[in-house]
Amino acid sequence: MTKKEMSALKKEAFELLKKEMAYIGIVFVIALAAFKIAFLNENFFGVLRVVASVFWLFVLPGYCVMLYWKESLEFLERFVIGTILSAGIIGILSYYLGLMGLNVKYHAFVLPVLMIAIGLIIFYRKTNKSH
Amino acid sequence: MVNIKVNLEKVLLAIFFGAFVFLGPGILFGHKISHEFPYAYFASDSFQHQVRADAIKDAGNFRQEAEYISFGIKNSIGRYPPLLYHLAVIFSYASGLEVYDSIYFIVIFFAIISVFLMYFLIRPFNRHAAFLSLPLAVLAFSQPASTGFLWGHWPSVLAQSFLIGFAWCISRLDMEKSYLLAGIMFSSVALAHTSEAVFGAIFVALFLAIKIIFKSLNKSEIKKFAMAFAISLIISLYYLPIFMNTWAKSQPWSYSFRPVWEGNPGFYIADFGIFLVFMAVGIAAALAKLKEMHTSLAFGFSMLIGGFLNYFGFDVRAFQIRFFWPLYLSVFFGLGIYFILRPAIKKWGIAHSSFFVLLFGILISGVFASVFDTEKIYIPHYKKFSSQGVMDTYHWDALKWLRESMGKDSKIYFLYGDIYSQDALLRNAKRVHYLVDPNDYISSINERKIKRSYVTEMPGDSGGLVAVRKGLFEFEYPLDSLPQEDFFGKKDICIFDYIVLDKASRQQALAQYNMMIGAELLKKSYIKKAFENEIVVVLKNDKKGDECIEERSF
Numbered sequence: 001m002t003k004k005e006m007s008a009l010k011k012e013a014f015e016l017l018k019k020e021m022a023y024i025g026i027v028f029v030i031a032l033a034a035f036k037i038a039f040l041n042e043n044f045f046g047v048l049r050v051v052a053s054v055f056w057l058f059v060l061p062g063y064c065v066m067l068y069w070k071e072s073l074e075f076l077e078r079f080v081i082g083t084i085l086s087a088g089i090i091g092i093l094s095y096y097l098g099l100m101g102l103n104v105k106y107h108a109f110v111l112p113v114l115m116i117a118i119g120l121i122i123f124y125r126k127t128n129k130s131h
Numbered sequence: 132m133v134n135i136k137v138n139l140e141k142v143l144l145a146i147f148f149g150a151f152v153f154l155g156p157g158i159l160f161g162h163k164i165s166h167e168f169p170y171a172y173f174a175s176d177s178f179q180h181q182v183r184a185d186a187i188k189d190a191g192n193f194r195q196e197a198e199y200i201s202f203g204i205k206n207s208i209g210r211y212p213p214l215l216y217h218l219a220v221i222f223s224y225a226s227g228l229e230v231y232d233s234i235y236f237i238v239i240f241f242a243i244i245s246v247f248l249m250y251f252l253i254r255p256f257n258r259h260a261a262f263l264s265l266p267l268a269v270l271a272f273s274q275p276a277s278t279g280f281l282w283g284h285w286p287s288v289l290a291q292s293f294l295i296g297f298a299w300c301i302s303r304l305d306m307e308k309s310y311l312l313a314g315i316m317f318s319s320v321a322l323a324h325t326s327e328a329v330f331g332a333i334f335v336a337l338f339l340a341i342k343i344i345f346k347s348l349n350k351s352e353i354k355k356f357a358m359a360f361a362i363s364l365i366i367s368l369y370y371l372p373i374f375m376n377t378w379a380k381s382q383p384w385s386y387s388f389r390p391v392w393e394g395n396p397g398f399y400i401a402d403f404g405i406f407l408v409f410m411a412v413g414i415a416a417a418l419a420k421l422k423e424m425h426t427s428l429a430f431g432f433s434m435l436i437g438g439f440l441n442y443f444g445f446d447v448r449a450f451q452i453r454f455f456w457p458l459y460l461s462v463f464f465g466l467g468i469y470f471i472l473r474p475a476i477k478k479w480g481i482a483h484s485s486f487f488v489l490l491f492g493i494l495i496s497g498v499f500a501s502v503f504d505t506e507k508i509y510i511p512h513y514k515k516f517s518s519q520g521v522m523d524t525y526h527w528d529a530l531k532w533l534r535e536s537m538g539k540d541s542k543i544y545f546l547y548g549d550i551y552s553q554d555a556l557l558r559n560a561k562r563v564h565y566l567v568d569p570n571d572y573i574s575s576i577n578e579r580k581i582k583r584s585y586v587t588e589m590p591g592d593s594g595g596l597v598a599v600r601k602g603l604f605e606f607e608y609p610l611d612s613l614p615q616e617d618f619f620g621k622k623d624i625c626i627f628d629y630i631v632l633d634k635a636s637r638q639q640a641l642a643q644y645n646m647m648i649g650a651e652l653l654k655k656s657y658i659k660k661a662f663e664n665e666i667v668v669v670l671k672n673d674k675k676g677d678e679c680i681e682e683r684s685f
Contacts, residue, residue, distance in 0.1 A: 038157030088319030091214035098192030
């Protein structure tokens with residue numbers, strides 16, 4: 001693969017991520033609005049933190065892992081499946097990491113970072129391979 | 132035109148998401164996410180799960196059950212399926228919510244997500260049926276199906292969200308490496324509430340049976356199923372021996388016939404009321420297409436059968452499956468509406484589906500309930516329900532004070548309190564505790580006697596057997612070697628570090644008797660009021676074992 005092709009590939013992957021990150025942003029705003037209306041007695045920053053936590057722990061890691069299936073599934077379907085998949089993976093990994101001695105208080109940071117990184121690496125490699 | 136269709140779908144999905152958040156956790160939690168005490172907890176089981184998650188947060192892992200959960204037994208292995216508790220703790224750290232709020236939020240949030248999972252499961256089969264199925268799911272957030280949330284059947288509810296995710300994975304088994312998703316999702320079911328994995332297996336068996344009968348099963352599919360189950364087995368390998376040596380031993384399957392879930396507000400098929408007509412049409416339409424049966428239909432049939440296995444020894448587990456019937460059976464509901472209405476409309480499009488979705492949505496959400504007497508024509512609809520539940524700020528403050536102020540090895544004695552029958556809430560003191568038996572207490576009042584010893588229960592969680600792991604497959608059961616009197620029998624109240632008594636009760640005589648005992652105890656100089664608020668008093672006994680109270684008549 002030439003340098004030019006490589007850079008086109010990176011650009012393509014980046015463009016997709018950019019486009020879908022904008023979608024995620026829109027869903028975030030919708031979710032925030034829905035939560036603020038439903039939890040109208042809660043202060044805005046409390047709601048914001050909860051919604052941000054949902055996105056950090058479940059939405060973003062799930063989205064990144066589901067990028068592998070971007071050709072078979074459209075964005076919204078990957079988004080929903082990714083959210084529940086991330087809950088499963090994070091819950092299972094947290095159980096085992098805890099048993100191995102890594103205190104659960106670190107998992108809210110470690111596990112999403114790990115899943116996002118793995119998801120993006122696999123996506124990048126798959127994009128590379130398919131070209 | 133295509134763009135308009137796509138946007139209409141997304142707009143409607145967003146509206147439904149908002150509606151589910153509002154009608155589900157919004158109303159149930161009193162329109163607040165964070166509360167000052169466990170809010171909308173209606174049964175001991177809710178506290179049982181909350182306390183376990185809290186104990187995991189304290190310990191940093193779920194290697195063992197906390198001593199105050201396990202009748203004072205040290206080193207008993209963490210035997211409950213761990214997934215919910217870990218998610219609750221992680222979410223608590225990320226969101227800043229207390230564990231009692233985060234655990235409830237996780238359960239109900241993923242129930243909402245599973246509505247959309249079901250939508251995407253049905254969609255490839257029939258987009259209009261998927262749309263039309265959405266409104267029925269509202270009933271999952273209303274009584275009686277919402278018992279799953281209110282009474283603390285949380286691990287089961289969460290596992291059922293994963294179960295729908297698993298069904299979706301099976302529907303997409305044609306995708307590259309999709310067996311990975313199916314394997315992870317099935318382990319998530321097993322590690323959230325293992326009995327739901329049995330229902331997952333029933334679904335797979337039915338799905339494969341249909342394929343075998345109609346000779347549509349190929350080698351590649353068999354391989355993918357095998358890979359998915361192998362992955363799932365590997366992921367669950369550490370926990371499965373624990374499950375087999377605790378839950379499977381204490382609650383083995385045995386035949387029973389239990390048409391009614393006694394003592395519980397269960398969900399019954401008749402609760403669908405007039406909607407059963409649509410569902411019956413949907414089922415008939417699905418059976419007509421048995422040969423090329425879509426996964427969503429096979430899944431719907433499996434869960435319909437699963438919910439009736441209370442007639443075949445599945446008991447409470449079958450009733451738990453019914454909490455999600457409004458989701459599982461929504462495929463038949465959507466399909467039924469589509470089949471009934473389609474002949475009347477020449478070119479059925481997304482706009483028609485949207486119209487009927489909104490119509491049924493408004494009907495089921497209960498908007499008309501206040502205008503028309505929907506009960507009379509028996510249209511099931513959402514019924515608003517919001518209450519703070521069992522706990523209140525006074526008891527919560529007392530429990531908080533106890534766990535923050537007592538020595539680690541101190542023991543507590545609870546005299547009568549109205550809410551203490553939901554005994555798992557007492558574990559929030561995070562110390563080994565004992566509770567007076569209300570029957571003996573009432574007898575003592577009738578005898579007009581103040582006693583030093585009362586019949587006493589040592590509450591704890593024996594569900595699934597308290598076990599100590601001695602090897603990979605070797606377990607010991609320490610409770611078996613302890614005398615029964617340790618857990619239920621006469622106990623001297625003078626041997627406890629702290630005595631908790633309620634100043635108010637729905638039965639005033641019991642509160643007065645509490646106060647009488649309190650006054651007697653306070654006659655001793657070494658017993659002092661350590662904590663007091665409008666409802667609860669905590670007495671501290673500095674001379675354990677001394678004669679702290681004089682037995683007398685009054």
